[in-house]
Amino acid sequence: MVVLENTPSAVLVVAVGVLVSVGVYLLLERSLTRVLLGFVLVGNGVNLTLLLAGGRAGSAPIIGTAPDGEPMSDPLAQAMILTSIVIALALSAFVLAMAYRSFQLGGHDEVADDVEDRRIARLAAANAPAYTDLDAEGSDQTLDEEAAEVHDDVEAGGQPDGSGEGGAR
Amino acid sequence: MTWGVHSLVPLPVLLPLFAAGLTLALHRYTRVQRVVSTTALAATTVASALLLVAADQGPVVVDVGGWAAPVGIPLVADRLSALMLTVSGAIMLCVLLYSMGQGVAGESDVEGRAVEVVPVAIYHPTYLVLAAGVSNAFLSGDLFNLYVGFEILLAASFVLLTLGGTGERIRAGSVYVVVSLVSSLLFLSAVALVYAATGTVNIAQVAQRLPDVDPTVSLGLQLLLLLAFGIKAAIFPLSAWLPDSYPTAPAPVTAVFAGLLTKVGVYSVIRTQTVLFGDQPLVDRVLLVLALATMLVGILGAVAQDDVKRLLSFTLVSHIGFMIFGIAMASEAGTAAAIFYVVHHITVQTTLFLVVGLVERRGGSTSLERLGGLARVAPGLAILFFVPAMSLVGIPPLSGFLGKVGLLTEGARLGTPLTWALVVGSVLTSLLTLYAVVKAWNKAFWQTPPEEVVQRPDDAARLPRGMVGPTAALVAAGVALTVVAGPLYAYAERAAATSMDGTTYVDAVFPGGAERGTGHSDEVTEGGDDS
Structure with a gap:
């Protein structure tokens, strides 16, 4: 039985490295289009890794067609790459549609911050009540004072995680 | 090929897929669509329940397409799979x-905006x-094939999470989609590296060959797989995406995501830690x-939130920790407890999100600032919330x-210092969970009802029976988990034992020894007794 040599080819290894590093750089961007490009690049890098995992190229993997003594390529790696290409196609289409929708709605395709999360963080910083207290409706004065203080905290501190007075009280 | 109990194994995949095509073709006939999808899922559940019984005698394996295991792709229903x-x-x-x-009823709107008009x-x-x-x-x-399964459910979840394409959902969806894509890439590269290291991607065969692999390489593979599954399961440093993206989706979608999708990640972690890699103290x-x-x-x-949906999303993350605790103890009893906890948590977390959907319908909001007094205006709803909330707390x-x-x-x-720390942490977490849900209870169900809740028009305030019925059924199922806890826990223990012993799974896939792989199977295999 002829065994395929499976030392990886250096060119492919370098190509995987380049594709993945460029892709990761793009994935860290805020714009969905760039994220998509990053996804496609890393995806191709991973596909090449699969190809590398299958060993070196040989003749076509069909029994009876390979000349005697010549090893056949590993067909499983290629089947897996094919599947993952198809999946990547579908996912890319979805991300493109989402980026376009985001552009339609906001005029850009950047991933926005979670507003609710920011609000909670600011509340935590200010240590303020997060609701209108129905029981304390009569004592307007204290609520007002508190609200004013909170306002000052936010204006002065500005930092969502600033503990300062809020924590001390 | 012969018919038998193994013929049931592909049904949970095939029936919904077939019904999906059918419902898409019949998209003009809403009523037919409903009948088809209900029937398909009901049949899936029945088939799974039959598998649950059958798998107790030993894993049920089917070689898809009649190609024997190392060449073909096996579907394996062991106790853990069947239970899930x-x-x-x-x-x-x-x-x-x-x-x-x-x-x-979703077509009617609350406060001028259309709620949950599901296309x-x-x-x-x-x-x-x-x-x-x-x-x-x-x-x-x-x-x-596990990767393909993940991609199928992810692609579907992308569409469900961004249903309607409103600004808020697109924003939340972007985060979810990008994080999911990254975890898929990690998983795929892990698959590639496993293939490079062992020359196979069949789980049973990988498990057989891994002991021969250099331990450092094996550790790297394990960590890469855990990283990919950890994102899906929302384990701590990889969990920030979850409370950000889940709450904006329609209530039923959030419910099913919260209940199931993270648990698919947890299930994969169990598989990785037991069948594939076994005991790795580090x-x-x-x-x-x-x-x-x-x-x-x-x-x-969770304690900091004042929106019920976000609060529950954070408790979801928190309680994933309990399951990982069980898995990481790497003992049969620990894994069994984790499996039981998964079953409990799927039921309870889904129920809670469904109840929140009802709260949103009745009170017009999920914000704790604007809700109040629901226990007075809708006592039934209060009971539906209270029971699963207390079950979540423990x-x-x-x-x-x-x-x-x-x-x-x-x-x-x-009794190691670390497990004791976990024990203390678990109790503390339970207490804080109690604090969080009691806070939600106080603000949403007690207090004087705000006028907007009291004076809602009758048709908006009325809760449709179609929504209350399934929720009540799930609450009842959650309570029933206590009633059947004895047999269920015993089943979880047996499932853990099957997973932990490292041979049952492999033997079921390769009944005639590992070198069966001629690429041709005369008969579909069925696992023997694993006692």
């Missing part, structure tokens, strides 16, 4: 009924594809620390208590 399948099937059916109940034409096919993906992930005996210790961090960070996040005799007792007992039995 049954629970997920039942949950998906209930949520489907709920969403259909919601769809009917029915694509909702049913997508939901069914999601079911097929989840089943495929649970059944797969092949790492690459990794177990790392997982224990992460479990503690997941519990505490998650629940502290008040005896509800199922959450039983799961936690299992985890804590095992943690105390092992």
Whole structure:
């Protein structure tokens, strides 16, 4: 039985490295289009890794067609790459549609911050009540004072995680 | 090929997929669509329940397409898979009924904005594809097929999460989609590296060959797989995406995501840690620390929230920590407790999100600032919230208590400083969970009802029976978990034993020894007795 040599080819290894590093750089961007490009690049890098995992190229993997003594390529790696290409196609289409929708709605395709999360963080910083207290409706004065203080905290501190007075009280 | 109980194995994948195509073709006929998807999911649940019984005699294996295991792709229904399948099937059916109940009345609007107008034409096919993906992930005996299962359910979840394409959902969806894509890439590269290291992606064969692989390489593979699954399961440093993206989706979608999708990740972690890699003390210790961090960070996040949906999303993250705790103890009792906890948590978390959907319908909001007095205006709703909330906290005799007792007992039995820290952390987390849900209870169900809640027009305030029915059924199922806890816990223990012994799974896939792979199987295999 002829065994395929499976030392990886250096060119492919370098190509995987380049594709993945460029892709990761793009994935860290805020714009969905760039994220998509990053996804496609890393995806191709991973596909090449699969190809590398299958060993070196040989003749076509069909029994009876390979000349005697010549090893056949590993067909499983290629089947897996094919599947993952198809999946990547579908996912890319979805991300493109989402980026376009985001552009339609906001005029850009950047991933926005979670507003609710920011609000909670600011509340935590200010240590303020997060609701209108129905029981304390009569004592307007204290609520007002508190609200004013909170306002000052936010204006002065500005930092969502600033503990300062809020924590001390 | 012969017919037998193994013929049931592909059904949980095939039935929903087939029904998805059918419902897409019949998108003009809403009523037919409903019948088709309900029937498909009900049949899936029945098939899974039959598998649950059959798998107790030993794993049921089917070689897809008649190609024997190392060459073909096996579907394996062992106890763990069958249990997960049954629970997920039942949950998906209930949520489907709920969403259909919601769809009917969903056209009416609250405060001038349309709530949850589900575009029915694509909702049913997508939901069914999601079911097929989840089943495929649970059944797969092949790492690459597991990846495909993940992709199926992710693609469907992308569509469901961004239903309607409103600004808020697109924003939340972007985060979810990008994070999911990254985790898929990590998983795929892990598959590639496993293939490079062992020359196979069949889970049983990988398990056989891994002991021969250099331990450092094996550790690297394990960590890469855990990283990919950790993102899906929302384990602490990888959990920030979850509370950000889940709450904006329609209530039934959030419910099914919260209940099932993270648990698919947890299931994969169990498989990786038991069948594939076995006992790795270093990794177990790392997982224990992460479990503690997941519990505490998650629940502290929940305490700060004032929106019920976000609060529940944070408790979801926090309670993933309990399951990881069980898995990381790497003992049969620990894994058994984790499996029981998964079953409990799928049921309870889904129920809570469905109840929040009802609260949103009745009170017009999920913000604790604007809700109030619901216990007075809708006492039934209050009961529906209270029971699963207490089960989540772990008040005896509800199922959450039983799961936690299992985890804590095992943690105390092992008695290392780290497991004791986890035990203390678990109790603290439970107390903080109690604080969080009691806060929600106080603000949403007690207090004087605000005028907007009292004076809502009758048709908006009336809760459709189609929504209340499935929710009540799930609450009852959650309570029933306590009633059947004895047999269920015993089943979880047997499932853990099957997973931990490392040979049952492999022997079931390769009944004639590992070198069976001629690429041709005369007969579909069925596992023998594993006692």
